Amino acid sequence: MHAYLSDREGLIIRKIPDKRGYFGAYGGRFVPETLMPALLELEKAYAVSKKDADFQAELAHLRKTYIGRPTPLYFAKRLTADLGGAKIYLKREDLAHTGAHKINNAIGQALLAKKMGKKRLIAETGAGQHGVATATGAALAGLECEIYMGSDDVARQSLNVFRMRLLGARVNEVTIGSRTLKDAINEGLRDWTANVRTTHYVMGTVFGPHPFPAMVRDFQAVIGREAKKQILASEGRLPDYLIACVGGGSNAIGLFYEFLLDTQSRSDRPITMIGVEAGGRGISAGEHAARFAGGSIGVLQGTKSYLLQDDDGNVLGTHSVSAGLDYAAVGPEHAFLKDSGRVQYSYATDDEALAAFDRLARHEGIIPALESSHALAEAIKLGPRLSKDEIIIVNLSGRGDKDVQHVARLRGEAL
Amino acid sequence: MKSRIAAKFQALRHQNRKAFIPYIMAGDPDMLRTRELVGILEDCGADIIELGVPFSDPLADGPTIQAAAQRALESGTTMHTVIDFVSSLRKCTQIPIILMTYYNSIFKYGDQRFIEDAIAAGVDGIIVPDLPPDEAQGLLQLTRKRPLDIIFLLAPTSTDERIRKVVHASRGFIYYVSITGITGSKLSLEPSIAERLAHVRAVSDLPIAVGFGISTPEDASMIAGFADGVIVGSAIVRRTSENDEDLKQYLQSLRQAIR
Ligand SMILES: Cc1ncc(COP(=O)(O)O)c(C=O)c1O
Numbered sequence: 001m002h003a004y005l006s007d008r009e010g011l012i013i014r015k016i017p018d019k020r021g022y023f024g025a026y027g028g029r030f031v032p033e034t035l036m037p038a039l040l041e042l043e044k045a046y047a048v049s050k051k052d053a054d055f056q057a058e059l060a061h062l063r064k065t066y067i068g069r070p071t072p073l074y075f076a077k078r079l080t081a082d083l084g085g086a087k088i089y090l091k092r093e094d095l096a097h098t099g100a101h102k103i104n105n106a107i108g109q110a111l112l113a114k115k116m117g118k119k120r121l122i123a124e125t126g127a128g129q130h131g132v133a134t135a136t137g138a139a140l141a142g143l144e145c146e147i148y149m150g151s152d153d154v155a156r157q158s159l160n161v162f163r164m165r166l167l168g169a170r171v172n173e174v175t176i177g178s179r180t181l182k183d184a185i186n187e188g189l190r191d192w193t194a195n196v197r198t199t200h201y202v203m204g205t206v207f208g209p210h211p212f213p214a215m216v217r218d219f220q221a222v223i224g225r226e227a228k229k230q231i232l233a234s235e236g237r238l239p240d241y242l243i244a245c246v247g248g249g250s251n252a253i254g255l256f257y258e259f260l261l262d263t264q265s266r267s268d269r270p271i272t273m274i275g276v277e278a279g280g281r282g283i284s285a286g287e288h289a290a291r292f293a294g295g296s297i298g299v300l301q302g303t304k305s306y307l308l309q310d311d312d313g314n315v316l317g318t319h320s321v322s323a324g325l326d327y328a329a330v331g332p333e334h335a336f337l338k339d340s341g342r343v344q345y346s347y348a349t350d351d352e353a354l355a356a357f358d359r360l361a362r363h364e365g366i367i368p369a370l371e372s373s374h375a376l377a378e379a380i381k382l383g384p385r386l387s388k389d390e391i392i393i394v395n396l397s398g399r400g401d402k403d404v405q406h407v408a409r410l411r412g413e414a415l
Numbered sequence: 416m417k418s419r420i421a422a423k424f425q426a427l428r429h430q431n432r433k434a435f436i437p438y439i440m441a442g443d444p445d446m447l448r449t450r451e452l453v454g455i456l457e458d459c460g461a462d463i464i465e466l467g468v469p470f471s472d473p474l475a476d477g478p479t480i481q482a483a484a485q486r487a488l489e490s491g492t493t494m495h496t497v498i499d500f501v502s503s504l505r506k507c508t509q510i511p512i513i514l515m516t517y518y519n520s521i522f523k524y525g526d527q528r529f530i531e532d533a534i535a536a537g538v539d540g541i542i543v544p545d546l547p548p549d550e551a552q553g554l555l556q557l558t559r560k561r562p563l564d565i566i567f568l569l570a571p572t573s574t575d576e577r578i579r580k581v582v583h584a585s586r587g588f589i590y591y592v593s594i595t596g597i598t599g600s601k602l603s604l605e606p607s608i609a610e611r612l613a614h615v616r617a618v619s620d621l622p623i624a625v626g627f628g629i630s631t632p633e634d635a636s637m638i639a640g641f642a643d644g645v646i647v648g649s650a651i652v653r654r655t656s657e658n659d660e661d662l663k664q665y666l667q668s669l670r671q672a673i674r
Pocket residue numbers: 100101102126127128129130204205206245246247248249250251252323324325369371372397398399
């Protein structure tokens with residue numbers, strides 16, 4: 001299916017990013033000088049925190065008693081039987097506090113910001129899950145909080161907007177540009193530029209300038225570490241396939257990272273990993289957010305990666321039914337993993353994701369986030385083609401409560 | 416080879432004058448208007464002109480320049496348009512021209528091709544707010560000993576180590592950002608700014624121009640007291656769509672304040 005990893009690639013994967021924040025050709029730190037000192041300070045503080053036993057103990061304690069980790073690895077028996085192929089396991093990030101994997105990162109960064117003496121957290125949010133998670137982290141750490149969210153997303157994820165307010169955060173609606181995640185990040189970075197001395201920017205995914213892509217990955221890698229232990233406990237072997245949706249790419253790298261150098265148990269082939277992007281209404285300009293299917297290399301919001309852009313380097317509009325995947329660029333580590341062939345990237349359309357959303361609700365009694373439904377859609381396509389003794393783990397990155405109003409609207413049902 | 420920018424600052428130094436560096440967005444709302452505005456700026460005593468090249472995601476810019484970029488993109492303005500424009504401008508004026516743009520507009524054009532085309536057109540310098548020297552090794556290599564200055568920015572947050580790095584990489588002049596923030600913000604100078612500039616001068620002979628948030632002749636005059644040049648952007652961009660007589664009067668008031 002794909003080439004074996006060479007030793008050299010294995011080495012690179014273990015060591016990336018390099019000192020300048022590069023994952024191979026991708027990543028870096030493309031930001032105004034005003035922010036450079038803060039990024040250097042953050043890089044140092046983060047490195048110190050990794051070796052700080054107290055910090056790690058506090059994080060571990062909160063993961064257990066506050067976030068509710070480890071999240072279960074659930075065998076989706078009825079879905080598996082229905083598809084008639086590979087065994088499908090779901091990593092239940094939807095059961096984490098606040099309802100998505102975003103909390104893993106937000107709590108980590110909130111603790112770090114507190115340690116650095118910052119008074120205020122700001123963040124961008126698309127689906128609102130990262131905004132809720134950051135507002136939660138701020139409340140927990142006793143910090144002020146302000147969230148930037150595109151006005152289109154405010155409309156389709158209004159439940160989460162209210163949750164953020166309940167948690168004491170101020171939500172700023174961004175009405176310029178795409179009115180979605182991309183412009184929320186622009187506004188967040190502008191705020192950070194003006195308030196960098198007192199404020200920490202909680203980047204919500206494995207994107208942005210170094211050290212964010214590496215730091216967010218490390219905070220999310222707990223997903224894969226747990227999943228590995230859990231699948232070994234229940235099946236006595238490693239999985240054959242891992243599937244996750246890719247917005248910026250944090251839940252995907254969170255699941256994949258621990259397994260990157262592993263091979264399938266019954267062969268010496270690497271475990272197949274599939275990142276699923278938003279195919280929207282199909283792959284034509286402005287109608288999707290599948291950066292690997294329709295993008296090219298560019299620099300946006302602090303990092304070099306795959307980007308949906310025109311011939312002059314201006315960023316194209318995107319569309320996805322799910323706010324969390326509706327974004328023109330993708331994390332630099334994914335760009336590296338794509339080029340190296342270690343991870344495959346596919347996409348699911350709006351319709352496929354909505355069908356998967358329904359199917360999981362009816363067959364398993366779990367309403368998934370629309371983002372996670374993209375990963376499920378891939379599993380639904382792949383599962384029946386595999387034999388019954390193969391194992392797929394799907395990252396169920398979040399729960400769908402936030403999406404029910406939006407789905408009702410799409411169906412023309414009044415609530 | 417000495418750039419027009421370096422020559423300009425040298426001449427100003429001899430005359431004991433300070434540089435007035437206005438910024439406008441190319442193509443806002445179209446290139447014909449940009450041509451007119453360049454004439455007006457020069458007539459009103461600009462020493463160097465900064466031409467913005469529009470980008471879809473200008474994260475160092477406030478609402479005024481964001482909106483100008485939006486209008487310029489809507490009129491179809493691209494890096495190619497702006498380089499061609501400078502090339503035709505060179506038939507009538509030798510005023511130093513700096514392009515201010517975000518790195519993706521250069522990257523997508525191709526670093527090498529961009530440098531060659533910009534030099535051939537008569538562009539004298541570039542300011543790329545999202546390209547710190549740490550990421551500019553490629554462009555620095557391509558412009559070595561060429562008449563195109565890369566002007567890097569220093570900020571109130573820059574540490575000594577950053578100052579050394581930026582100063583070392585810069586050519587033409589150093590762009591000192593007056594405030595901790597984005598373009599068009601309210602000017603609120605940190606009291607230590609004159610001291611900070613003296614600190615930079617201790618490690619560099621390059622001229623220092625100060626920009627971001629400067630809008631009144633009073634601001635400009637105060638800045639000119641300790642800087643070699645004053646950059647005014649949003650406050651001019653805001654006025655380019657109004658009455659030209661008012662614009663000229665405003666530009667002249669800035670010019671008179673910068674001495
Ligand atoms: C539930 C859920 N899954 C996935 C994503 C996409 O982000 P990432 O690719 O960083 O995991 C989001 C983002 O908002 C989300 O809320």
